Amino acid sequence: xxxxxxxxxxxxxxxxxxxxxxxxxxxxxxxxxxxxxxxxxxxxxxxxxxxxxxxxxxxxxxxxxxxxxxxxxxxxxxxxxxxxxxxxxxxxxxxxxxxxxxxxxxxxxxxxxxxxxxxxxxxxxxxxxxxxxxxxxxxxxxxxxxxxxxxxxxxxxxxxxxxxxxxxxxxxxxxxxxxxxxxxxxxxxxxxxxxxxxxxxxxxxxxxxxxxxxxxxxxxxx
Numbered sequence: 001x002x003x004x005x006x007x008x009x010x011x012x013x014x015x016x017x018x019x020x021x022x023x024x025x026x027x028x029x030x031x032x033x034x035x036x037x038x039x040x041x042x043x044x045x046x047x048x049x050x051x052x053x054x055x056x057x058x059x060x061x062x063x064x065x066x067x068x069x070x071x072x073x074x075x076x077x078x079x080x081x082x083x084x085x086x087x088x089x090x091x092x093x094x095x096x097x098x099x100x101x102x103x104x105x106x107x108x109x110x111x112x113x114x115x116x117x118x119x120x121x122x123x124x125x126x127x128x129x130x131x132x133x134x135x136x137x138x139x140x141x142x143x144x145x146x147x148x149x150x151x152x153x154x155x156x157x158x159x160x161x162x163x164x165x166x167x168x169x170x171x172x173x174x175x176x177x178x179x180x181x182x183x184x185x186x187x188x189x190x191x192x193x194x195x196x197x198x199x200x201x202x203x204x205x206x207x208x209x210x211x212x213x214x215x216x217x218x219x220x221x222x
Contacts (some may be wrong), residue, residue, distance in 0.1 A: 003152060024164070026162070111221075118220060129148055
């Protein structure tokens with residue numbers, strides 16, 4: 001429900017006004033409140049039983065053994081700190097190369113940059129989420145798979161959208177406001193309905209979602 005509400009609010013604001021620093025700051029603040037509320041719920045649940053975050057951490061450890069916490073035994077933090085900084089640098093450089101390559105590809109093929117952003121860039125940045133959810137699904141860890149999808153959508157709108165508006169305020173293109181934002185709301189509602197039926201997503205429903213995405217790409221591709 002939070003994912004659907006966030007999508008509706010984003011679409012409404014994008015249609016009514018530019019995404020300036022005020023809107024960006026509000027998005028980031030709402031994201032902070034959402035995270036605080038989620039952890040508050042976790043603390044309440046932990047009083048009687050292990051909460052969702054605890055269960056998800058165990059599930060993630062089964063998906064990837066590298067996620068199991070290790071004791072440092074007093075070892076210096078220089079090496080992990082350098083690894084983290086190196087990873088951050090690679091992420092920034094990778095994002096820059098992805099944007100530059102996508103823009104060059106759009107110009108070479110004569111395709112609108114908006115379409116490239118909605119397809120190639122969007123799919124490229126979602127690959128880590130695809131791998132995580134697929135592996136979690138194969139391991140029967142539906143909470144991780146579904147939580148990763150919903151959490152990413154919430155963070156993409158409030159976090160990435162908010163910080164982008166703070167750093168580089170701008171107007172959402174009319175073509176996105178008039179079509180793609182409405183599709184985003186419809187897909188969010190569809191995912192909610194699909195998940196509500198039996199509290200699972202069947203293979204047939206998954207195929208229907210994939211077919212829907214194929215139709216969407218066909219409609220926006222020039």
